[in-house]
Amino acid sequence: MDLQKYLSLFVAEAGEHLAGYGRDLVQLEQAARDGGAVQGTIDSLFRHAHSVKGMAASMQLEGIGALAHKAEDLVDVFRKDPARLDGEAVDVLLAAGDALQAMVEAAASGAKPPADPALVARLVEAARRSRERCVQPAQPAKEPARAAADGAAEGAATGREPAKGAGGSGAAAAPAPPEPDPGTARRGAEAPQARTLRRVQLDVEIAASCPIPAVRAFLVVKKLAALGTVARSVPSVEELRAGRVPGKKLQVLLETSEPLRSVERALGQISDLAGVALGEAAPERPAAGPAPAAAAREARSAEPARTVRVKTELLDTFLDAVGELILATARIREVGRSLPAAQRPLLDEGVDRLGAIVKDLHDKVMAVRMTPLALVTEQLPRAARDIARKVNKQVEVEIHGAEIEIDRAILEELSDPLLHVLRNAIDHGVEAPHLRLLAGKPATGRVTLQARRERDRVIVEISDDGKGMDATRLRAAAVARGALTEEQAAALSEREALLLCCLPGVSTAEAVTDLSGRGVGMDAVKRAIEGLGGTLEIESARGAGSRFTFRLPLTVAVQPVLLVRVGEEVLGLPIAKVHGAAQVELSRLDRSRGGPVLPYGGDLVPVHDLTRLLGFAAAPAKDERAVVVAEADAGRIGLAVDALLGQQDAVLKALGSPLEDVPGLSAVTVLGNGRPVFILDVQRLVAA
């Protein structure tokens, strides 16, 4: 079997199971602390580990299978007795989950990662320890051992709990499944009316290749029981249940009114039998057949949602195609304008209809791309736990609005910024437990993620109840780094000053811990959010905590842009970056600090000539120019352009090579007249 073609599906599904696995563990730990119900979560955890094991085995990824198996074993201990769950066990299970995820990723690139023996040993040890921590006295066998004959014939119909965990765990077992219809086990026994009973002696040998011979033997006994009564079975059914079938040999004495060939036929349908010998013994007594089972219908509960799995690249292709359609429609509309007036209404009508259909199609495609925030937020409680452990703090994470949907492309870029803000909140915001108590707060800090939809934006707020940020210190740090003069720093509002933490190298953290040194600084967070067409706001109150607000567009594919003209060229600026515009005479601007500066909103904004920044041949420009005030990392800048052409919703397309290497360009769009327009990357433009 060519397993390669299943690999990507395996990676995706195993990844989902492992995400669920991590989520369940964190929830379990929390529930253990708060005394919530855990059985459902443990069952779900078990299912996740189990699924990964089965899938890995099928992919012949033995390492993953082995590790998942050990994790499953450990979970199984808690499944039987949730009270044995402790922090240490959760730790090792989390470590196993991480290792499994890494192994699945390695498998994605064709590797066959082996299981880490140390980790396997830890899991085994934790399972052993947890079993031993058992405080309950060993439970007596659930039912007194019955005579084998009785057990074989009747056990088939009782549906009682099979003896699990034969290691004498003494755990409280899962509740027995509901009573089945007593007739089911004897289906096939076509009402043997008081006919002559045969006693059939059977000797069965299970094939050496059978991986679970005891189950195979069990199946043989059950199939025979369906034909009559199993008077004796060696090994007994109880032994088979416990997995014992010495020599892979089974002997059964069957009392049946069926002809011998029926018995032979029944055994012929069972696989993995190396040999069967049967002979008849003397008849004894008549038997009464059971009534055939009556079909029963049960009301079904909660219907699961039906979904289809689609490759995400396919969704991208759809969106691209719809983008092309929008552009093509605009192009037809534009061409139509040049037609004689008499012919235009018909074309216009058609184009309007086409436009409406394309718009509808676009909305639908966008809706398909919408993905709940949960996809990234669900990793946060686990991450918070790890971070808090590392810095010896106690933190609870609350997430609201994870069901809010946002474009998948945005979601994918959101993970790192969210994690970073969370890490900051715990590392720098939330105080150590004793300090919190001194400050009259609960020892456990709280980080809340709140998402909501506001018109065409999604607002994500991450707030903590920690010590808050110190704007004065941020001002000082920015001045010390030479990013601002003291006057500039002093002129900043509180909110603006807090945003200084997004300047590279500016931080109020007293000490840089290994958590904060991971290379993703607040500057990267701000850049990522703005790169998505969003904005970042920070609010903070000393002693009460901080709040980071991401305002994100629902989608990145269509963004409003401001069109400007520079010489003969038309260029676009993302509206999200544009603060405002002014009409000025360049020669009248103050140049006392070198370059010209524009007084704007109580601030002095350095003005750059876009013609020059882009390296266009400098035409003798008019002195009176439009200046667009835009946001760059280090503050606002002015961009002098020849004219403002207006705002438009643009379908942005990524630049291919080599254009993507040109500093200052971020994307391209096509206007209705077919003219391509570059979208500028303001930050890289001034940095270049």
Added chain:
Amino acid sequence: MPKRVLIVDDAIFMRNMIKDIFSGSGFEVVGEAANGLEAVEKYRELKPDLTTMDIVMPFKSGIEATREIVKQDARAVVVMCSALGQESLVMEAIEAGASDFIVKPFKSEDVLSVVKKVLGDA
């Protein structure tokens, strides 16, 4: 006429794999279900000759589903797909009425041999 198969597994990955095994071997895969609830419903609708049933699934386990299917149709042929370490669950499934079982990881020829036997075709 090719035998009609219903595949029940919560992993698409497993379903695809099993489907490929059957499709190339003269069986017709008439339906798939991702959990026990769907399995019972699909069984009622499709009345397949053979059902392959995963054991550990959300909403309703393969064991419960098998029990209900066999209750509905005493002739139902349900083959459990089990992993190593699930022996007691497989036995429970057999008590619930499963006709046979296969153990993951499986080879196509093993799967086909088990189902052909259980269907009385071999």
